[in-house]
Amino acid sequence: MIKENLHIVHEKIAQAAEKSGRKPDEITLVAVSKTEPIRVIEEAISLGVTDFGENKAQEFRDKYEILDDKVTWHFIGHLQTNKVKYVVGKAEFIHSVDSVKLAEEINDRAEKLGVKQKILLELNTSGEESKFGIRNEEELLKIAEFVKDAPALDLQGLMTMAPFTSDGKLIRNSFVALRKAKENLEAKGFSLQHLSMGMTNDYEIAIEEGATIVRIGTAIFGERDYSKKWNEK
Ligand SMILES: *Cc1c(COP(=O)(O)O)cnc(C)c1O
Numbered sequence: 523m524i525k526e527n528l529h530i531v532h533e534k535i536a537q538a539a540e541k542s543g544r545k546p547d548e549i550t551l552v553a554v555s556k557t558e559p560i561r562v563i564e565e566a567i568s569l570g571v572t573d574f575g576e577n578k579a580q581e582f583r584d585k586y587e588i589l590d591d592k593v594t595w596h597f598i599g600h601l602q603t604n605k606v607k608y609v610v611g612k613a614e615f616i617h618s619v620d621s622v623k624l625a626e627e628i629n630d631r632a633e634k635l636g637v638k639q640k641i642l643l644e645l646n647t648s649g650e651e652s653k654f655g656i657r658n659e660e661e662l663l664k665i666a667e668f669v670k671d672a673p674a675l676d677l678q679g680l681m682t683m684a685p686f687t688s689d690g691k692l693i694r695n696s697f698v699a700l701r702k703a704k705e706n707l708e709a710k711g712f713s714l715q716h717l718s719m720g721m722t723n724d725y726e727i728a729i730e731e732g733a734t735i736v737r738i739g740t741a742i743f744g745e746r747d748y749s750k751k752w753n754e755k
Contacts, residue, residue, distance in 0.1 A: 524562070525569055527742050531725075535736065538729035549729060552596045554721075554739030556581065557746045559755040560588055566742070567593060575617075575737050579605035581752060586612045598681075598718075598737055600654045603627040611635040617642045617681040617718050617737075620656050622668045625675060632674035640676045641669065642718055645703055647696040648685035655682065659706070666707055679716025679734070680704050684724050693724045697731035 536546040554575040555563050563574060563585070576582040577599025586595065597613035603624055609616060610631040619625050619641045632639040643665055646655030656662045669677045680703055684696040697719050704714050720728025720736035728736060739746065747755070 523744065524565055524742060527744070528566070528569055528571070531738060531741050534726055535729060538726040542730045544729070548734060550735045552598070552718075552735055552737045553742050554598065554737050555585075555743070556599075556739065557748060557752050558743050559752050560585065562743060563589065563593075571742075575739075576613075579608040582613065583608035584753065596735075596737070606631050610639050611637045615640045615642060615678065615718075615735075617735075618644045618654065619665070619669075620644045620646075620654055622665055625665060625669050625672060629672040629674045638674055638676050640678045642679045642681040642716060643669070643677070644681045645700055647682045647699040647703075648692075650685055653683055659703070662703060662707070663710070666712055670712065677712065677714065679714045679718060680707075681718035681735075683721070684719070684728075690727060694727050694731060697724075697728050697733070701732045 535549055539546045539549060550573055552573045552575040553566055553571045556577045573594045573596060575596040575598045576585060579601060582597060595613040596615045596617060597609045598617045601609060601618055601624060606627045610628055616639065628639055643662065644655040646653050646657050656665060669675045680700050682696060682700045684693040700717055700719055704717060707714060716734045717732050718735040720733045722738055722740040725736040725738055
């Protein structure tokens, strides 16, 4: 099933890219493997998937212990400062930095390890209270300035989650807001490569609006099963 699903996802990525005059290879597919057991991740690896996303620090730490840097890891979930040690230096990208305090903690840990940590800043573009992320431009600039001067941080781009809705217009507004935020920072001299946006329900719209990283779980692995832990499946 994963094989067929991946085929469909790759096709749709290519179509969305083409529709907006982009090349499919400008877009990195991150397979969101949260809740999935190791054997499922290994199946995806055998089918050519190179990038995986996890959103829980402990689950990530434990999976990393098993799979190590056999794959490129993306940490995409809310990160508490006391769990930074589980993630820094292991995840290639941390997508969810949304405060100076968290950035500071990641920088300190990365300095200790002697690594440069690639990060993205997470913006709340939906206005939804339940979502994390930076909520206004002033705050974004403050965090971006901090990151620029932090010796062990490498600011790579911005990340967002669209609102949970079937209204395509609202979803698109979110992605446009992220793209504009990137353009504003670039106008202020920041250089950013990535827009991490688009999940199972909206990745085609995200690609049309400039996504360079899409984070897709359900469309690849099927509905998530929360009845058992990943290591009990
Ligand atoms: C779970 C998750 C995804 C993937 O969601 P799907 O709808 O299953 O594709 C993407 N991004 C983040 C931050 C997630 O937590």
